[in-house]
Amino acid sequence: MTDGKTLAGIDTVLFDLDHTLIAYRRTSGELLAASFEACDLDPLFPVEAYYECFDELRDQHDSIESLRADCFERLAAERGHDPSLGREVAAAYTAMRDQTNVAFVPGAQTVLDRLYGQVDLGVVTNGTGEAQRAKIDAVDLDQWIDATVFAGEEVPAKPEAAPFERALTRLGSTPGSAVHVGDSLSSDVAGANAAGLHSVWLADGDEPGPETSTAPTHRIESMPELLALLGVE
Template sequence: MTDSVEAVVFDIDGTICEYERTTADLLPLAFERAGVDPFFSTSEYVSRYETFLDSSDGVDDHRERCFVDIAREKGRDPDLAREVAAAYAAERDHSRVRFLDGAQELLETLAGTYPLAAVTNGDPEMQSQKLASLGVDCFETVVHAGYDAPAKPSPEPFELALSAIETPPERAMYVGNSLQADIAGARNVGMHAAWIANGETNDPEPVPDYELDSPGALLDALA
């Protein structure tokens, strides 16, 4: 690890793990289970994710708010959206996750040598299930932005994590897959930033310190 970094803070979804079944896999199943003809796409749902993050009481409430908002925009019955949201929740199993390429080795290599933490925009119960399923117990703290503090890229969740691991921002690295939430948030507090591009080819903005194809590549980048 570079001499200027004494601790590493991670995003969770799309950075160290992913669902075995994606949103694109589950949404058609939810419409079918609810007996409702599909009236919105995965991209329409994902585009509303940040809008309702701070105002939701949990992942199921958040999803329902997104679906209802789409229904109202399209002139559809909000109760149909609620039925689809309930069907989606019944299909989703938060324990069915897998490590992204090299993420397990990365965490195992850094654990015990550097203080590790996580800052996620995910619901606490949902994220706890994922980490337990993966056997990840190396984080000294997990800050659930949008629940414990405002959602990323607000500086507050990053500051909470840094305070818990007693590390100044200029001595910490944040690793995430979202330029707008993760890299911008890390920059807002003065942290180093590593972006997991996951196949994206556009010029990143804001510009991270490291642009990586997979989590495992961080070991080589910071060797």
């Protein structure tokens, strides 16, 4: 549920891409299992360990590929395996990940339809332009989006303020009249806060970790709640 407040005077809405607007149809758990099989290995670690490592190290990497390789190497070593096996599995995982096999998260397309023409819409996403562009094209996202910034490639990655500032410049907007929506406290919310935007955390039932000090302006549990927050009927 939303916090009961509404945002007034918003003329620009920025979105994170992965797990905010779209998600892979093939889950990470399914792909990890297939990667172990492709390398003729018994599972070296569970997918839950990958998620934990991903969250721990995500701010230390500019690309998902290097982050994944680092995680897999570390997780393999922690469990007494040759670290190189972790990198082998990471390479198999990357090779099998189809960047076009994505779909909108529940409610996201409806939100885009309702907001289109009422406010300017943009995407600020970490990751390589090639991979992220493939996802964007797969769902024809450009029909709604007025500006896209590939953070970590053309400007520093989130949570730096630069990618948000770049998006606002392209859209002719200002931080006080803009909001950024994303699923990551450490990159989306922290970055939006640093750039002076209103930040909306798409929590989806998650809770901040005990050491998390980053606080969003607003919290929603699902994308459709954004419409009520913005006062869009």
